[in-house]
Amino acid sequence: MRSVHVDLGDRSYPIYIGEGLLQEASSYFIKHGVSTKSPLMIVTDSKVAPHYLEALSANLAQGGFTVAAAAVPSGESSKSLAMLEELVTKALEAGLDRKSAIVALGGGVVGDLAGFAAASYMRGIKFIQIPTTILAHDSSVGGKVAVNHPLAKNIIGAFHQPEFVLYDLSTLKTLPPREVSSGLAEVVKHGLIWDAEFTAWCEENANRLLELDADALGYALFKGCGVKANVVSQDERESGLRAILNLGHTIGHALEAVAGYNELQHGEAISIGMIGSAKLGVRYGAPVEVYETTKRALQSCGLPVAVPAHMDTDAIMAALMHDKKFSEGTAVFVVPTSIGSVEIKPDVPLAWVREIVEELKREA
Amino acid sequence: MRSVHVDLGDRSYPIYIGEGLLQEASSYFIKHGVSTKSPLMIVTDSKVAPHYLEALSANLAQGGFTVAAAAVPSGESSKSLAMLEELVTKALEAGLDRKSAIVALGGGVVGDLAGFAAASYMRGIKFIQIPTTILAHDSSVGGKVAVNHPLAKNIIGAFHQPEFVLYDLSTLKTLPPREVSSGLAEVVKHGLIWDAEFTAWCEENANRLLELDADALGYALFKGCGVKANVVSQDERESGLRAILNLGHTIGHALEAVAGYNELQHGEAISIGMIGSAKLGVRYGAPVEVYETTKRALQSCGLPVAVPAHMDTDAIMAALMHDKKFSEGTAVFVVPTSIGSVEIKPDVPLAWVREIVEELKREA
Numbered sequence: 001m002r003s004v005h006v007d008l009g010d011r012s013y014p015i016y017i018g019e020g021l022l023q024e025a026s027s028y029f030i031k032h033g034v035s036t037k038s039p040l041m042i043v044t045d046s047k048v049a050p051h052y053l054e055a056l057s058a059n060l061a062q063g064g065f066t067v068a069a070a071a072v073p074s075g076e077s078s079k080s081l082a083m084l085e086e087l088v089t090k091a092l093e094a095g096l097d098r099k100s101a102i103v104a105l106g107g108g109v110v111g112d113l114a115g116f117a118a119a120s121y122m123r124g125i126k127f128i129q130i131p132t133t134i135l136a137h138d139s140s141v142g143g144k145v146a147v148n149h150p151l152a153k154n155i156i157g158a159f160h161q162p163e164f165v166l167y168d169l170s171t172l173k174t175l176p177p178r179e180v181s182s183g184l185a186e187v188v189k190h191g192l193i194w195d196a197e198f199t200a201w202c203e204e205n206a207n208r209l210l211e212l213d214a215d216a217l218g219y220a221l222f223k224g225c226g227v228k229a230n231v232v233s234q235d236e237r238e239s240g241l242r243a244i245l246n247l248g249h250t251i252g253h254a255l256e257a258v259a260g261y262n263e264l265q266h267g268e269a270i271s272i273g274m275i276g277s278a279k280l281g282v283r284y285g286a287p288v289e290v291y292e293t294t295k296r297a298l299q300s301c302g303l304p305v306a307v308p309a310h311m312d313t314d315a316i317m318a319a320l321m322h323d324k325k326f327s328e329g330t331a332v333f334v335v336p337t338s339i340g341s342v343e344i345k346p347d348v349p350l351a352w353v354r355e356i357v358e359e360l361k362r363e364a
Numbered sequence: 365m366r367s368v369h370v371d372l373g374d375r376s377y378p379i380y381i382g383e384g385l386l387q388e389a390s391s392y393f394i395k396h397g398v399s400t401k402s403p404l405m406i407v408t409d410s411k412v413a414p415h416y417l418e419a420l421s422a423n424l425a426q427g428g429f430t431v432a433a434a435a436v437p438s439g440e441s442s443k444s445l446a447m448l449e450e451l452v453t454k455a456l457e458a459g460l461d462r463k464s465a466i467v468a469l470g471g472g473v474v475g476d477l478a479g480f481a482a483a484s485y486m487r488g489i490k491f492i493q494i495p496t497t498i499l500a501h502d503s504s505v506g507g508k509v510a511v512n513h514p515l516a517k518n519i520i521g522a523f524h525q526p527e528f529v530l531y532d533l534s535t536l537k538t539l540p541p542r543e544v545s546s547g548l549a550e551v552v553k554h555g556l557i558w559d560a561e562f563t564a565w566c567e568e569n570a571n572r573l574l575e576l577d578a579d580a581l582g583y584a585l586f587k588g589c590g591v592k593a594n595v596v597s598q599d600e601r602e603s604g605l606r607a608i609l610n611l612g613h614t615i616g617h618a619l620e621a622v623a624g625y626n627e628l629q630h631g632e633a634i635s636i637g638m639i640g641s642a643k644l645g646v647r648y649g650a651p652v653e654v655y656e657t658t659k660r661a662l663q664s665c666g667l668p669v670a671v672p673a674h675m676d677t678d679a680i681m682a683a684l685m686h687d688k689k690f691s692e693g694t695a696v697f698v699v700p701t702s703i704g705s706v707e708i709k710p711d712v713p714l715a716w717v718r719e720i721v722e723e724l725k726r727e728a
Binding site: 146156 | 445448452453457483486487488508510513514516519520521522601686
């Protein structure tokens with residue numbers, strides 16, 4: 001078992017990474033002082049529930065906890081205020097009080113939704129994350145939780161740190177291959193922004209990762225969570241450094257907004273976004289190897305590196321303008337300067353971005 | 365001009381209380397470092413907008429600010445997730461970014477709704493309060509913001525402190541008499557929990573307050589905000605002391621839930637709740653004068669001190685059980701021990717509460 005400490009003063013918490021942790025969940029809950037006197041609510045989704053909900057509920061019940069559960073439809077559309085309202089209905093019916101905890105069992109969607117429910121129910125109760133995807137290694141560090149608005153992703157949310165994160169590698173075995181790749185996008189990103197050695201390791205070990213080798217996965221998640229924890233502990237509320245985590249996300253979010261989640265998964269969209277950023281980096285003077293290494297690392301993990309040709313450039317640019325990473329009318333981008341290091345460019349000409357989107361469409 | 369300092373470390377802020385402050389709003393915005401480069405959004409309601417929205421917008425525009433405005437329907441029903449979504453739509457359309465501020469111009473409903481919008485939009489932007497009711501003196505201190513759920517009041521929210529509060533006494537002149545009385549309920553409460561001298565002052569000066577005498581009102585709001593600031597600065601997130609501010613609110617919220625907002629305004633409901641708590645206090649051994657003084661102070665301000673006879677006791681008790689101030693199945697009440705001092709009773713028998721509700725119905 002590995003663990004990563006996320007250092008945030010009195011909001012610090014550990015991430016436990018290992019096989020079979022779900023079978024011991026209640027001991028972690030007790031260790032972290034979760035009250036058995038107040039009911040818990042597990043939030044999961046329709047895909048994860050059949051695999052792991054019963055086992056988790058049973059283990060928690062054995063540990064003396066009263067457990068309610070809510071399974072939302074799988075997919076990004078569950079990150080809505082309407083679903084938040086439904087969860088609050090269930091929480092009230094189950095009698096959740098200020099000492100209760102909400103437990104996210106699932107991927108990033110479940111984590112974001114359940115986390116915002118925990119952040120806002122009674123103005124904030126305890127939150128515990130049990131990620132069941134690789135992608136969720138990213139969202140489980142740093143406390144960013146949110147739901148979507150029809151006009152923009154993640155626009156309604158909070159910073160709400162979990163009590164702890166329980167990362168059971170066994171739950172990753174039921175992931176479909178496309179989601180494995182999508183999850184690795186954020187793993188690769190953590191190498192690209194912080195750690196050249198880890199980037200090389202990802203490329204070398206891509207096949208082991210794609211085959212869900214527990215040793216390789218455990219190490220990759222430990223490293224990925226570690227990079228993110230490092231960044232977040234220096235800038236919890238994204239006033240500066242934390243913005244480097246947005247590498248690939250500006251174009252990525254725009255692509256997601258235009259394509260819809262079914263055509264592009266989050267990791268796929270940010271993979272393309274990172275290629276776009278690498279191209280921007282080269283324009284700003286980074287060696288072309290930075291772009292080439294980025295592309296190789298992503299491709300080795302089975303990730304797309306071009307914008308689908310049928311997508312409308314105007315629509316992508318319009319979605320980009322709505323992105324919340326624009327401040328005072330200025331277009332902000334994270335661009336690589338070398339592998340393992342990025343820079344924030346506050347003033348990227350939108351004409352460049354458009355040219356790069358067009359290039360990325362031609363490469364499809 | 366008086367001012368109250370709310371001492372909350374790096375979330376500290378001032379409350380400015382005086383006549384004509386709306387006419388100088390932009391100077392306060394500039395003094396507090398609100399950026400003129402990012403658009404502001406004023407949230408107000410259909411009753412307040414015709415009186416003050418134009419003047420405020422014009423003054424801010426003169427000060428160099430870009431101002432959008434949203435007027436929601438007046439009344440408690442605007443404190444909903446649906447209305448939050450509408451506000452976020454407007455905020456996105458107006459281009460609000462991370463350096464923008466949301467400004468609440470209105471009473472408690474507008475403050476709670478706009479405050480939660482500011483707390484959750486992009487995971488939190490600046491919030492400025494311009495209260496136009498007496499009741500809002502209470503909600504403008506301490507950063508509690510929230511919307512309602514069909515099953516429970518204020519159940520979805522956050523702690524989000526404003527940058528500053530601008531309390532223009534001139535705006536109180538358009539308040540209907542019933543709202544003046546309702547607002548005074550929280551003023552009287554702040555005396556009852558903290559300051560016997562101020563309680564006596566309220567009773568003596570009730571007529572001046574009801575006539576909206578600016579000197580008397582300014583003093584009452586200064587004292588009321590001061591008591592609340594004192595309590596909140598010792599316990600921002602209601603882990604202990606802050607709970608004393610709930611005097612009258614346990615029964616009060618239940619009455620509101622059963623009666624509907626049109627029959628009982630918030631201040632009226634908590635006035636009755638405070639009488640209920642005073643009766644509880646006497647059962648726990650407080651001198652009967654505590655009950656009598658409480659009753660006199662509230663009645664002198666034109667507030668009701670009995671439960672409307674037609675209200676169903678079972679329904680009131682059921683609503684009470686949903687109240688979020690119950691933790692781990694225990695019924696918690698704030699009860700006075702003397703004038704200016706209260707105690708938290710964690711274990712009040714519900715049978716007592718029911719008897720007192722019945723008594724209060726017979727006194728109607």
